[in-house]
Amino acid sequence: MTEIHTPRLLLRRWLDDDLVPLSEIQADPSVMQWIGDGSPRSLEQSAEDIEAWEEEWDEEGFGIFAVELLGSGELIGAVGLYAAEVPAEIAGQVAIRWRLGRAFWGQGYASEAAHAALEFALQDRGIDQVVAVCRTGDTASTNVLEKLGMQSEGTVEHPVHGHDLQVYGIDLTEYQE
Template sequence: MIELDTARLRLRQWREPDRAPFAAMNADPAVMEFFPALQSRAASDASIDAWQAQFQERGWSNWAVELRSTGSFIGFVGLSIPRRLLPFSPCVEVGWRLAREHWGQGFATEGARAALRVGFEQIGLDDIVSFTSVLNVRSRAVMERIGMHDTHQDFEHPGIPEGSPLRRHCLYRIFRGQWETS
């Protein structure tokens, strides 16, 4: 199973003590602003369980992220295969979600760059995507900072109700050749 360190972060397997702070993050309206709803503790735990199973199956998924300086859990960063059929499936997505108190410090960018490195250099992927609500300017900025490009192939996310302002999503992508020359 792949685990890694960056200058400030440890991307590692999930531990039982991660469950409570992860559930608190998923119940924070600011953290979940661009998701259709807050997550219950059961839904939050189910995500961790699914990611742990993916680590067992293929050696990679969404990592728990902790600060190396303190060992504090701050969220997740990782690579995943979207559960829903999307217009650009099959694909591998890089994604992240951090507790609000850790925003604006470059942690999402640092962790996502490390995830891209694993995807291209260890797993051998040809391309990696990321997507979010077109309204989510913070995540879009991270996508651009890590070298991804807007494909201009916006789509209606099938997991978000029709009529929701969050339904329209943008798709970003980076190819291995772009990663190697960045």
């Protein structure tokens, strides 16, 4: 089982016990406002997410990690890598994403977990370039991307939802730990 320890977090594969806490995180409209069409996700949709994330691990050798606090073991969200399909400008590339429960915002957890995921991409999987997209106006995610050293590569329109997305990228061979 793939696990990454950071000073405060454990990034690991998904367990059956993670469904309810993830569904509570994804049911929060504030958490989901910048993701997809901005709608909260149901318990069933969260189960589908975990299943898809685990399938990607099996197929690609990377995926979205469950993120838990080391001290308490509490699930605080998800972070990791995925094979991008949309928008077309990044299709086929490895991308990074995250979502954390609102109670865990503003404490550096997203940056800490995303940093660990980038190191995993470079050191464990030999991936030399990672991209990301975030909705225009999502300043919290933009701040995390900039802390990671990712550079803006322009704006594109989401092909399904129609909103503007900022595209970011980083060459991990130049990544500064």
